Amino acid sequence: MQPNGGIDQACGIVALECDDPDDAGFWTRVAEARARVDAGFALVFFSSLRFAAGPLGTALAQACPDLRYAACSTAGEITRAGVSEGNLVVILFPAASFRIEALCVRDLRNAGMERIVAQVGEAKRAFIAAGAPEAESTANRFALCLIDGLSFAEEAATAALHWGLDDVPLLGGSAGDDMRFGATTLILDGEPASDAALLILVETPVPFHIFKTDNFVPTPNKLVVTRSDPDRRIVHEFNAAPAAAEYARVIGIDPDSLSPMSFASHPLVVRVGGEYYCRSVQKMNDDGSLSFFCAIDDGIVMTVAEPAGMTRTTRAAFEAVRERIGGIDFVLGFDCVLRRIDARNRQVTHRIAEIYRDNNVIGFNTYGEQYLSMHLNQTFTGIAFGPGTAQETGA
Known part of the structure; x- marks a missing residue:
């Protein structure tokens, strides 16, 4: 120094x-x-x-x-x-x-x-x-x-x-x-x-x-992208339900409580070639959709993960x-x-x-x-x- x-x-x-x-x-x-x-x-x-x-x-x-x-x-x-x-x-x-x-x-x-x-x-x-x-x-x-x-x-x-x-x-x-x-x-x-x-x-x-x-561990909870805007990385629906509401339901909190802290504590991951990679949520939008930091598309199966032991x-x-x-x-x-x-x-x-x-x-x-x-x-x-x-x- x-x-x-x-x-x-x-x-x-x-x-x-x-x-x-x-x-x-x-x-x-x-x-x-x-x-x-x-x-x-x-x-x-x-x-x-x-x-x-x-x-x-x-x-x-x-x-x-x-x-x-x-x-x-x-x-x-x-x-x-x-x-x-x-x-x-x-x-x-x-x-x-x-x-x-x-x-x-x-x-x-x-x-x-x-x-x-x-x-x-x-x-x-x-x-x-x-x-x-x-x-x-x-x-x-x-x-x-x-x-x-x-x-x-x-x-x-x-x-x-x-x-x-x-x-x-x-x-x-x-x-x-x-x-x-x-x-x-x-x-x-x-x-x-x-x-x-x-x-x-x-x-x-x-x-x-x-x-x-990284330090995330996959859970059994799955979210399937059923309606999205891939060009803008926005998910409108998970499991045929409004995206933010369904995500909040699966992680066990009120949709109105969703925040960057929620997204960091409950990341979403996809499996590629036997390994899991994060597809993190950037923010919740006014219409109840979710914007992502990474690419998304209809049909993608996301797994809710939990950070452990950073x-x-x-x-x-x-x-x-x-x-x-x-x-x-x-x-x-x-x-x-x-x-x-x-x-x-x-x-x-x-x-x-x-x-x-x-x-x-x-x-x-x-x-x-x-x-x-x-x-x-x-x-x-x-x-x-x-x-x-x-x-x-x-x-």
Whole structure:
């Protein structure tokens, strides 16, 4: 931990945070950190309620001219204090140990899988060709994505990105807007984008491992989607009854009491290939329908699940990663906002925060998570970097 408010790791990654939009000294610290590690790329996560995209981009350009960066608005930030809201987080990657390229995939709703696959495949080939001749193995490459969390296209886009990347593993998070559900913000090198995905290709000698964890257990209770609007991810009916009323009946509460806390405590899951994946409810609408974070359609059978042991499963996931790569130096994390709500509801926020602090997790709360080819909900996805030394990383 550095006295300037950053996290400075052996692998060279530096993370700094700020909760005051008027803190000019923050950008001085960012500039100093950039110079210290010779950073070539930055990830920026910010609360759109506290930090405006325009001034943020201007301040970063003035502090660090020519620094490439990808940014997105969030539904909360993971900082040194754990999970909080109203922050700005800047993560700097040293050029000596992280070769990074980024592109923007636009018009997700209308792009079509073939166009995305072709664009990503071309970018991947160019990225590999530009690398060192000895870096032939894909074992030291991964890809990050930041996706508009209100694009209604995350499933198809994630599958297309994964297909275009082929053997390069993918993970990431869906941008949020502080639970307002109006519009999210993506920025690549000062250029804003919506209905888009930012894809960041990374090559590094630093040991890393991509992982995910969740904590829901399926129950016998089933809900069949009998009337829906797939384009807007709205379910009007479950089991031929009004969606909100039927969901409330099955989980045993009054429909008027439904809230984000209810949806976090009683997630809905679907079974794919023998595994269960969350299809979380975003909100209840005035007409009694339910809006979802993930794709839905008529005929889908959803199972009501119950979260169980978030602290235990989260700690176990990090312990497994630590054993796999010989220790954890830094974790870039994408944590579903519904996990944050559920942790608060179950009064385990401080325990989850402690796990994140112990493992140097920095990232943001999402409207959905990407893991390989899947778009998920109510999941933590992350990439852990091992304790590479300055000599090993070339720093």
